[in-house]
Amino acid sequence: MSSINFDHIDRAQLPALLRAAPKAELHMHIEGSLEPELIFELARRNGVALPYADVEALRAAYAFTDLQSFLDIYYAGASVLITEADFHDMAWAYLQRAAADHIVNAEIFFDPQTHTARGIAMGTVITGLHSAAKRAEKELGLRAVLILCFLRHLSEDEALATLDAALPYRELFVGVGLDSSERGHPPENFARVFAKAAQQGLHLVAHAGEEGPPEYIWSALDVLKVERIDHGVRCTEDPALVQRLVELQMPLTVCPFSNVKLCVFDSLPRHNLATLLDLGLKATVNSDDPAYFGGYLNQNLVETFEALPALGARHAYQLLRNSLEASFATAEQKAPWLADLDRLFLTASVR
Ligand code: HPA
Numbered sequence: 001m002s003s004i005n006f007d008h009i010d011r012a013q014l015p016a017l018l019r020a021a022p023k024a025e026l027h028m029h030i031e032g033s034l035e036p037e038l039i040f041e042l043a044r045r046n047g048v049a050l051p052y053a054d055v056e057a058l059r060a061a062y063a064f065t066d067l068q069s070f071l072d073i074y075y076a077g078a079s080v081l082i083t084e085a086d087f088h089d090m091a092w093a094y095l096q097r098a099a100a101d102h103i104v105n106a107e108i109f110f111d112p113q114t115h116t117a118r119g120i121a122m123g124t125v126i127t128g129l130h131s132a133a134k135r136a137e138k139e140l141g142l143r144a145v146l147i148l149c150f151l152r153h154l155s156e157d158e159a160l161a162t163l164d165a166a167l168p169y170r171e172l173f174v175g176v177g178l179d180s181s182e183r184g185h186p187p188e189n190f191a192r193v194f195a196k197a198a199q200q201g202l203h204l205v206a207h208a209g210e211e212g213p214p215e216y217i218w219s220a221l222d223v224l225k226v227e228r229i230d231h232g233v234r235c236t237e238d239p240a241l242v243q244r245l246v247e248l249q250m251p252l253t254v255c256p257f258s259n260v261k262l263c264v265f266d267s268l269p270r271h272n273l274a275t276l277l278d279l280g281l282k283a284t285v286n287s288d289d290p291a292y293f294g295g296y297l298n299q300n301l302v303e304t305f306e307a308l309p310a311l312g313a314r315h316a317y318q319l320l321r322n323s324l325e326a327s328f329a330t331a332e333q334k335a336p337w338l339a340d341l342d343r344l345f346l347t348a349s350v351r
């Protein structure tokens with residue numbers, strides 16, 4: 001195949017290319033895809049009282065100053081999820097939007113402790129989410145898998161109990177992650193539970209370097225032995241860490257809208273995505289909590305490119321390619337996606 005001539009692709013072509021390209025979403029919390037309309041519908045269905053009068057009042061509360069101010073509302077929103085059907089409906093709504101964004105592979109985070117703490121059974125959570133993932137594979141033709149996240153503001157013993165409770169459903173999820181309040185809760189606190197997950201053949205990822213310091217990225221790598229870093233944008237404060245991440249070609253699942261909404265960066269034009277790519281880091285773009293942060297994956301991509309003039313066709317291709325390569329799909333699954341991506345960019349570069 002002749003090679004893609006990136007200089008022949010105009011910036012004006014990028015929004016359409018970014019939208020149409022096959023892509024993977026690797027950092028999206030399913031509870032963060034719960035739109036206010038669905039929160040109210042599930043609250044009605046389950047007789048759950050909400051401290052907001054209506055959808056508009058709830059949406060008006062989505063003004064965050066940092067990660068914690070978001071998490072407080074995010075955990076409250078998840079309280080409407082009770083039955084297996086609720087978990088299915090939430091995931092199915094996301095997966096239909098994902099397919100519309102040409103996501104061919106979705107690796108979906110879920111927070112079981114948010115639900116088991118309210119008396120919901122682990123099996124209800126996992127089975128409901130998994131049935132939506134299977135339905136998406138059949139009806140939408142996209143690969144969807146689950147990653148179980150431990151809440152880092154809780155203890156490692158609670159994480160170990162959560163993993164034990166999930167092991168009867170081992171075949172229904174592919175990995176474990178670490179999320180919730182980052183500062184003061186370093187990755188090394190979870191060394192034992194990550195080692196136990198690794199023994200089960202589970203993939204390992206962790207949030208690090210979102211609000212927390214570069215040291216948390218080092219310990220996610222060296223202690224937890226993760227395969228991807230979620231966020232990781234603060235790595236640029238430590239040149240030795242950048243060098244290590246580049247050498248490893250360690251994927252960073254960057255979430256631009258999230259970073260702006262949670263005040264990690266003042267605005268989209270100040271985001272460091274272009275710097276990360278130009279340093280040779282294997283960055284990807286993701287939506288994190290799309291119902292709360294103002295948009296799904298394609299909107300994150302298109303608006304980030306609009307905001308950052310330093311990003312061009314080569315960056316667009318690299319980000320999309322990185323997302324497919326960094327996924328936990330098999331080489332056989334990735335091959336046709338990568339071929340489709342190449343074909344799309346090649347066609348756009350011919351003139
Ligand atoms: O961006 C996040 N960071 C940490 N925990 C989370 N849980 C949902 N989204 C996030």
Ligand SMILES: [Zn+2]
Nearest residue numbers: 027029179288
């Ligand atoms: Zn996240």
